[in-house]
Amino acid sequence: MLFGIAMGAVVGLTFGHYIPFGDSEKVAAWVQAVGSICNSEKVAAWVQAIGTLLALVVAIVVPWWQHKKIEEERKREDFLRGRVIAITILPEIVDLYDRLIKLKNASIKIVASGDANRFLEFGKFTISRPQKISERLDSMYLLGDAGDPVLALMARLDLYAIQQQRTINSVAVSNDAAKALSTMLIQMFEMAEKAFSQVSAFR
Incomplete structure (x- = not known):
C-alpha cells in the first residue's frame, strides 16, 4: 500500500x-x-x-557476443598463421616455377624433334615436393583459396615423379609417353604459375 x-x-x-x-x-x-x-x-x-x-x-546476447569475439580472434590468428606459411613457401614455389619453365621448354623441343628417347635425360632433372611445402600441407587450409593450387600442384608432382621414374627405367621411350610427360610439365607449369600468383597475393 x-x-x-x-x-x-x-x-x-x-x-x-x-x-x-x-x-x-x-x-x-x-x-x-x-x-x-x-x-x-x-x-x-x-x-x-x-x-x-x-x-x-x-x-x-551475452554468450553470442562472447562467441563472436572468440571467433573473430580465432580467424585473426588463422590469418596471421596463413601469412607466415605464405611467406615461408613462396620462395620454394618460385624455385619450382623456374625449374618447370626450363623442363617445359626442353620437353616441347624433345617432342618436336621426334627423338622421344631424349626424355631419358630427364633423370637428372628430378622434381619432387619441396620440403617446406611438404611439411605444411596439412596447414594449407589457412591460405584459403590460395592453398588449393598449391595442393593440386603437389598432387601432380607426385604423379609426375611416378611417370618420370617409369620413363627413366625404360629401355626406350615412345612418342606417346614423351607427349604425356610434356603435357604434365606444361600443366604443372601453369599450376605453379597460379599457385605463385595466389600465394603472393595472400594478405
Missing part, C-alpha cells in the same frame, strides 16, 4: 498541472487511484514479464 501511495505522489508531482490541487478530495482520489493501479496484480505481472524478457535477452 505504501508503495502505491508513493507512486501516486510521484505521479502527482510529475504531472501536477493535470491534477486539481485545489480540490483536496479529488487529489486524494487521484493518489488513491494511482496507488491502486501500481498495487494491482496486472502491473506486478507486467513488471515480472519485462524482467524475465530482459533476463532472456541478456542470456542470449
Whole structure:
C-alpha cells in the first residue's frame, strides 16, 4: 500500500498541472487511484514479464557476443598463421616455377624433334615436393583459396615423379609417353604459375 501511495505522489508531482490541487478530495482520489493501479496484480505481472524478457535477452546476447569475439580472434590468428606459411613457401614455389619453365621448354623441343628417347635425360632433372611445402600441407587450409593450387600442384608432382621414374627405367621411350610427360610439365607449369600468383597475393 505504501508503495502505491508513493507512486501516486510521484505521479502527482510529475504531472501536477493535470491534477486539481485545489480540490483536496479529488487529489486524494487521484493518489488513491494511482496507488491502486501500481498495487494491482496486472502491473506486478507486467513488471515480472519485462524482467524475465530482459533476463532472456541478456542470456542470449551475452554468450553470442562472447562467441563472436572468440571467433573473430580465432580467424585473426588463422590469418596471421596463413601469412607466415605464405611467406615461408613462396620462395620454394618460385624455385619450382623456374625449374618447370626450363623442363617445359626442353620437353616441347624433345617432342618436336621426334627423338622421344631424349626424355631419358630427364633423370637428372628430378622434381619432387619441396620440403617446406611438404611439411605444411596439412596447414594449407589457412591460405584459403590460395592453398588449393598449391595442393593440386603437389598432387601432380607426385604423379609426375611416378611417370618420370617409369620413363627413366625404360629401355626406350615412345612418342606417346614423351607427349604425356610434356603435357604434365606444361600443366604443372601453369599450376605453379597460379599457385605463385595466389600465394603472393595472400594478405
